[in-house]
Amino acid sequence: MSDKKPVRVVIAGGGTAGWMMASAIARTMGHTVDLTLVESEAIGTIGVGESTIPPLVNFNRILGIPEPDFMRATQATFKLGILFDNWKHDGDSYFHSFGLSGKDHWSAGFQHFWLNARERGLEQPYEDYCLELVAGMQGKFAHLPEDRMNYAYHVDATLYGRYLRKLAEADGCTRVEGKISRVELDGESGDIAALHLDGERRIEGDMFVDCTGFRGLLIDGALHAGFEDWSHWLPNDSAIAVQSKHLGPPMPYTQAIAHDAGWQWRIPLQHRMGAGIVYTSGYLSRDEAYDRLMGSVGEPLIEPFDIKFKGGVRRKQWFRNCVAVGLAGGFVEPLEATTVHLIQRAVLRFIRLMPNGRVSERDAQEFNDQQRTDIEQIRDFVVLHYKATNRRDSPFWRHVAAMPIPDSLQQKIELFRETGRVFRKNEELFAENSWVQVMMGQGIEPQSYHPIAAKLRDDEVERLFQTLRDNIAETVATLPEHHAYVARYCGAEAPKAA
Numbered sequence: 001m002s003d004k005k006p007v008r009v010v011i012a013g014g015g016t017a018g019w020m021m022a023s024a025i026a027r028t029m030g031h032t033v034d035l036t037l038v039e040s041e042a043i044g045t046i047g048v049g050e051s052t053i054p055p056l057v058n059f060n061r062i063l064g065i066p067e068p069d070f071m072r073a074t075q076a077t078f079k080l081g082i083l084f085d086n087w088k089h090d091g092d093s094y095f096h097s098f099g100l101s102g103k104d105h106w107s108a109g110f111q112h113f114w115l116n117a118r119e120r121g122l123e124q125p126y127e128d129y130c131l132e133l134v135a136g137m138q139g140k141f142a143h144l145p146e147d148r149m150n151y152a153y154h155v156d157a158t159l160y161g162r163y164l165r166k167l168a169e170a171d172g173c174t175r176v177e178g179k180i181s182r183v184e185l186d187g188e189s190g191d192i193a194a195l196h197l198d199g200e201r202r203i204e205g206d207m208f209v210d211c212t213g214f215r216g217l218l219i220d221g222a223l224h225a226g227f228e229d230w231s232h233w234l235p236n237d238s239a240i241a242v243q244s245k246h247l248g249p250p251m252p253y254t255q256a257i258a259h260d261a262g263w264q265w266r267i268p269l270q271h272r273m274g275a276g277i278v279y280t281s282g283y284l285s286r287d288e289a290y291d292r293l294m295g296s297v298g299e300p301l302i303e304p305f306d307i308k309f310k311g312g313v314r315r316k317q318w319f320r321n322c323v324a325v326g327l328a329g330g331f332v333e334p335l336e337a338t339t340v341h342l343i344q345r346a347v348l349r350f351i352r353l354m355p356n357g358r359v360s361e362r363d364a365q366e367f368n369d370q371q372r373t374d375i376e377q378i379r380d381f382v383v384l385h386y387k388a389t390n391r392r393d394s395p396f397w398r399h400v401a402a403m404p405i406p407d408s409l410q411q412k413i414e415l416f417r418e419t420g421r422v423f424r425k426n427e428e429l430f431a432e433n434s435w436v437q438v439m440m441g442q443g444i445e446p447q448s449y450h451p452i453a454a455k456l457r458d459d460e461v462e463r464l465f466q467t468l469r470d471n472i473a474e475t476v477a478t479l480p481e482h483h484a485y486v487a488r489y490c491g492a493e494a495p496k497a498a
Contacts, residue, residue, distance in 0.1 A: 004356075005034075006031060006032055006033050006034040007032065007033050007034065007206050007207060007354065007355065007356070008033075008034045008036075008204065008205045008206045008207070009025060009033050009034070009035050009036070009205060009206070009207045009208075009209065010036050010037075010038065010195060010203055010204075010205035010207070010208050010209070011035070011036070011037040011038065011208075011209040011211055012038055012180060012195060012208060012209065012210055012211060012212050012217060012218055013037075013038070013039055013210070013211035013212040013213065013217075013328075014037060014039035014161060014165070014175075014211070015039075015157075015161055015211060015213070015326070016157050016160060016161050016326065016340060016343060017211040017213075017325045017326025017327070017328070017343045018037055018039060018161075018209075018211035018325075018326075019037070019160075019161045019162075019164035019165045019168060020059075020164060020340075020343050020344065020347050021209055021211065021325055021343075021346075021347050021350070022035060022037045022164070022165070022168040022173045023063060023164040023165075023167045023168040023171070023173075024059075024062070024063065024347045024348065024351060025168075025173075025347075025351060026167070026168045026171035026172050026173045027062075027063050027064070027167065027168075027171050028062075028351055029351065029354065030171075030172070031172070033354075035168075035172065035173045035174065036173070036174045036175075036176060036203060036205070037168070037173055037174070037175050037176070038175075038176045038178060038180060038195060038197065038203060039175070039176075039177070040177065040178055040179040041177065042179065043179065050154055050155055050156060050157050050267045050269065050274045051079065051082075051152075051154055051254045051265070051267045051274075051334065051337035052079065052152045052153050052154070052155060052337055052340050052341070053098070053152045053336075053337050053338065053340075053341050053429075054098050054150050054151060054152045055341055055344060055429075056152055056153060056340060056341070056344060057151070057152065057153075059344050059347075059348075062348075063167065065167070067490075068489055068490040068491070069490075070163065071153070071270075071486070071489070071490040072490045072491055073159060073160075073162075073163045074153075074155045074156050074159040074160045074163060075155075075156045075159060075269045075270040075271045075272075076153045076154060076155040076156070076269065076270070076490075077153065077154045077250045077252065077268055077269055077270055077482070077483075077486055078141045078151050078152075078153060078154075078252045078482060078485075078486065079098075079151060079152045079153055079154050079252055079253060079254060080097055080098055080099070080132040080133070080135060080136035080141065080149075080150075080151055080252045080253055081095055081096050081097035081098050081099075081132060081133060081136050081253050081254075082095070082096045082253060082254045082255070082256055082336070082337070083095050083136075083137075083253050083254070083255050083256070084096060084256050084258070084385070084438075084441060085255065085256070085257040085258065086257060086258040086259070086391075087256075087258045087263075087385060087389055087391075087441070087442060088389060088390055088391075088441065088442050088443045089389070089390045089391055089443075090258075090391065090393065094127075094437070094438075094440075094441030094442075095127060095133050095136065095137060095253070095437070095441075096336075096434060096437050096438050096441065097130050097132040097133035097136060097437065098132050098150040098151060098152065099130045099131050099132030099133060099149075099150050099433070100130065100150075100433055101114075101126060101129045101130040101133075101433050101436070101437070102114065102129040102130075102465075102468055103464070103468065105452060107450065107452050108421075108449075108450035108452050108453065109420075109421075109422065109432050109433070109436065110129065110433075111126070111420055111436045111440075111446070111449070112420050112449040112450040112452070112453040113449075113453045113456075113461075113464075114126055114129070115420060115446060115449040115453065116449055116453035116454055116461075117453075117461050117465055120458060120461060122461070122465060124465070124469060126436075126437075126440060128469055128472070129465075129468050129469065129472065130433075130437075130472075131148070131149065131472050131475060131476070132149060132150055132151070134472050134473070134476050135149070135252070135475075135476050135479055136251070136252050136253045137253075138476060138479075139249070139251050139252065139481060139482050139483075140252070140476055140479035140480065140481060140482055141252045141479060141480075141482040141485050141486075142478075142479045142480055142485050144475070151252075152337070154250070154254065154267050154268055154269055154274075155269070156269055156271075156274075157340075176197070176201075176203065178197035178198055178199065178201060179197065179198050180195050180196070180197060180212075180217060181196050181197060181198055182195075182196040183195060183196070183217065183218055183221065183222035184196060184202070185222060185223075189320070190223075190320060191320045191321040191322075191359075192205070192208045192218060192222060192223070192320065192321055192322055195208070205321075206321065206355070207321050207322075207323070207354075207355065207359070208321060208322045208323075209322070209323050209324075209325055209350070210322055210323065210324040210325065210328040210329075211325050211326050211328060212328055213326065213327040213328060214309065214327050214328070214331070215328070216314070216324060216328040217328075218322050218324070218328075219314055219316075219317070219319060219322055219324035219328055219329070220314070220328075222322075223319050223320060223322055225314050225315055225316045225317075225319040225322075225324070226314065226315035226316070227312055227313070227314055227315065228312050228313050228314075228315055229310060229311075229312045230311040230312040230313070230332075230379060231310055231311055231312070232403065232404075233311070233379065233383050233403065233405065233406065234311030234312075234332065234333060234379070234382065234383065235280045235282075235396075235399065235400065235403075236262050236278050236279060236280050236311070236333050237280060237281055237308065237309060237310060238278070238279055238280070238281045238286070238289070238306070238307070238308055238309070239276055239277065239278045239279070239306070239307040239309070240276060240277050240286075240289055240290055240293050240304050240305070240306055240307070241274070241275070241276035241304065241305055241307060242275050242276065242293065242294070242297060242300050242301075242302065242303075242304040242305075243272050243273070243274055243275070243300070243301045243302045244272065244273045244275055244297040244298040244299060244300050244301055245272060245273070245298040245299045245301065246268065246272065246273050246298060247273070247297075247298045249481070249482070249483040250268030250269065250270065250273075250482065250483055250486075251268055251482060252482040254266065254267050254337065256335060258391070259277075259279075259292065260283075260284075260393065260394035260396060260397070261279045261280055261283035261284035261289075261394065261396040262277065262278045262279035262280055262283075262284065262396070263277075263278050263335065264276065264277045264278070264292075264293065264296065265277075265278070265334070266297075270486060272301055273297065273298060275293065275296075275297045276293065277289050277292060277293040278333055278335075280396055283394070283395055283396040283399075284396075286306070290304065309331055309333070310331070311331055311332055311333060311379075312330060312331065313329070313330030313331075313372065313375050313376075314328075314329050314330055316364075316368050317329040317330065317346070317367065317368055317371045317372075318350075318363075318364040318367040318368055318371075319364070320359070321359050323346070323350055323367070325343055325346045325347065325350070326339075326342070326343045326346075327339075329342070329346060329371065330342070330371075330375050332375060332378050332379050332382050333382065335382050335385060336378070336381060336382055336430075338378045338382075338429070341429065342371075342374060342375060342378070345370075345371070345374055346371060349367055349370060349371065350367065353366065353367055373426055374429065376406075376408070377408075377425075377426075377428050377429060377430070378429060378430075379406070380405075380406055380408055380409040380412065381429075381430050381434075381435070381438070383405055383406070383409055384409060384412075384413070384435075384438060384439065384442065385438065385442065386400040386403075387400060387401070387403070387405050387409070387413070388413060388438075388439060388442035388443060388444050389401065389442055389443065390443050412435065413439070413444065416435070416436075416439050416444060416446060417444055417445070417446060417447060418446070418447055418448065419446065419447075419448055419449075419450075420446035420448060420449045420450065421450075422435045422436060422439075
């Protein structure tokens with residue numbers, strides 16, 4: 001029997017990032033880890049990341065969380081995608097769904113067959129061939145056999161953190177209340193040796209996880225890992241967030257509404273609406289942003305709060321014996337709801353690379369390389385929304401239209417524009433259909449398509465596309481209204497309009 005001591009893991013900071021890390025480690029690692037989380041009730045958390053993407057469904061399943069219980073506790077609703085208003089041009093809309101469109105062939109995606117069919121006279125839009133999109137726009141949802149409906153959640157991030165805290169503490173995590181006053185470094189190795197708290201308390205550890213938000217108290221304040229600024233690609237630097245009463249039943253999608261200096265979000269929960277405005281301070285004043293936000297939401301439930309941020313990433317998210325997770329590791333504005341996903345990826349990746357003794361530099365490098373790949377791919381996808389647009393109606397939109405973009409994104413755009421092709425690399429988060437929906441939604445029209453699409457006869461094309469539309473229409477017709485389904489599924493009350 002092994003007498004090896006448990007690895008002492010100390011998490012600095014709670015919130016969504018801290019408690020996702022704590023609950024996953026406590027549930028999966030058990031007695032092999034001595035787990036402590038330090039947080040202070042006096043320090044607020046940025047509970048804005050309420051819109052999620054489908055991988056969170058699997059994360060909750062890994063932790064053995066019953067979905068109805070989770071949804072009751074967090075006032076969650078279902079999400080089938082994001083409705084983008086005013087992005088291609090003012091007055092235009094498109095839907096980025098979580099589903100597949102049509103039917104692919106191994107050699108070519110469905111968009112090639114749709115482009116060919118359009119040349120033959122097909123009049124139906126690309127949107128008609130995605131179940132999740134059609135259901136979302138009609139405000140319908142239900143779980144389907146064989147997981148045929150891809151979905152995520154709108155979730156109250158603060159309540160989710162509290163829910164995970166209960167799980168983590170039940171599985172052995174020790175929570176310590178207190179503010180970190182000093183980070184003690186080992187004089188020989190330069191690693192973090194301990195956290196000093198108010199009241200002369202000292203907490204030692206073997207591994208430290210920095211979940212202190214934008215401050216990066218450990219990774220930056222103590223270890224000076226460095227930060228790579230991406231504001232030349234992501235110029236938005238400010239946000240105002242508020243919680244308000246519903247203006248109607250919650251729909252199964254997030255809204256992202258572009259304006260002349262950024263965009264606004266609307267995220268429908270069971271009990272309220274989460275709303276906010278994202279903007280570039282050089283093009284819109286704080287007072288103008290505030291008035292614009294408050295004029296577009298229902299009755300506010302809290303005082304709106306400001307958030308200042310800078311898009312970018314730590315040069316090393318695992319440095320020495322410290323791993324930065326969440327906002328401490330990097331930030332890409334939440335246009336595609338990827339903030340919680342990056343936390344999830346870091347949590348599961350850290351558990352896979354958990355040291356058994358001395359930290360391996362190879363493990364740290366692998367973690368950093370994989371995290372870097374994830375956030376760069378997400379960065380490119382978000383930048384796409386600003387670059388591929390017909391808007392030139394304000395200084396902000398003229399600026400982003402003219403800005404240089406990463407070579408990796410330029411290649412993706414030009415490849416699709418010339419050939420209609422999209423390739424998913426290295427377990428990339430966004431699948432081919434996500435890129436297709438956004439690029440075509442933003443106004444990029446492919447100049448050609450794969451020749452295999454011309455293989456079908458006209459009657460075969462007509463029959464195939466009609467069958468696809470009929471199947472989706474018949475399925476959606478059987479689905480209940482989203483808010484009614486949520487009420488039945490997890491005992492929620494359907495919200496009333498303000």
